[in-house]
Amino acid sequence: MNTTLHQDSNTRYRGKTAVITGGTIGMGLATAQALLAGGARVILTGRNPKNLEAARHALGPQAQVLASDAASLADIDALAATARETLGHVDLLHINAGIATLEPFEQVTEAGYDRAFAINTKGAFFTVQKLAPLMKPGASIVFTSSIADEGGMHGMGVYSATKAALRSFASGFAAELVGRGIRVNVVSPGFIDTPTLGVADATPAERAEFVRLGDQITPMRRHGSAEEVARAVLFLAFDATFTTGARLTVDGGLGQNLSPAHD
Template sequence: MDRYADRKAVVVGGTHGIGLAVVRALLDGGAEVLLTGRNERNLEAVRSELGSRAQAVRSDTTSLADIDALGGQVEETLGRVDFVFVNAGVAHMEPFGQVTEASYDAIFDVNTKGAFFTARRLAPLVDDGGSFVFTTSIANDSGTPGMSVYSASKAALRSFAQVLAAELLPRNIRVNAVSPGFIKTPTMGAAGLSEAERKAFEKLGDEITPMRRHGSAEEVAAAVLFLAFDATFTTGVELTVDGGRAQKLTPPRR
């Protein structure tokens, strides 16, 4: 119960899926947590579940005004923090020829621009010796059809995390990324899919993942918290949590 006692954390994008799994694990370990989301229904569900155990704040990561206000709220309610998990993200399956300027901007505004300015605003509030973890994706370098813009946005985020790791070395703040594969979450990592498309996507994931299954949000959360608190001599890395997919393992035939 006291694994994270006296620790303070911010989880950006913490109302469902991987973010919520990280929030729950932090709270179970005794941490003080502020989480964000922009969907009011999801926020209300989290408030109902967690009650006063965590602060659930509405904040749109595409809005620089919201990001600035979030920084003020973190400073006012938590003061200095030990850990920031930048997890807010969006994915749309869209063939290259159908990408519009609006859909391109929508993905980059959340996944890259929002993450960048969130980290810039919160970095001064992270204690020396603290940590950041970003959520990237195995789509960074997998060449998955229909995910050109999403993949590029996450690859840019990966590059930013590496540079931030170098820039924060004088403060001994570690910056790493977790790169999930096919993970069982409410959206399956791709918004806007029909139920039939989501089931097909899930079936594909089970087939092409060497471990022949999806990961759980809790399994990714364990990797996030390892990077956040336990990997004290690790910075600038991207840890894949994908059942062996990125390693191109070939499982035995059944």
């Protein structure tokens, strides 16, 4: 083994700090694990008690795992205070918390509509507002959106609208923060193999159909992994130093109108 490369991989993010909302499972957890493996200090948030405890057990003392509702301004204030006290500054703010519900527009309720926008857009906006003062020149914000943030998909009207709004917020933040040396970018995943497949309230049968559909319509004929999304997030966060206001798709070609040959 090349020991130099091994050492570099263990120290790549040494001295870096990160806050990840929605970081206890899936893509957020994979991003936290990569950062911790590289020597960073990380705060991550979630709401599910079981996932919070599992993340604390898996990640160890370099990670601070907080129970926090992305839709609660009081919780966002508490997150900012914790970051200020324990990290001092934030090099990466990864806005990953989000919810998705598959339902035709006729079935959407006011409560469901409000909850989706509260978490996916309002929470994202105010998390940036409260944590940006802790970010210095060279810091980065990365939003997790979705390939559903453009175009139309059956049963995903509200979700898609929240993600389109998130992309717009990211563009606005990029313009407002560029003068402070803070970059803002978006990663838009396609079908990704996570515990919930992005739809927490789906039934096992619905998830199985989601897997089948994703493998069928994705040009690369498979789902992506959480680790593949994490690598894209970290690329935008630390390597793409002349990139801001951009959207990077991690979708196996799904959003690129590719027409691969069939077997």
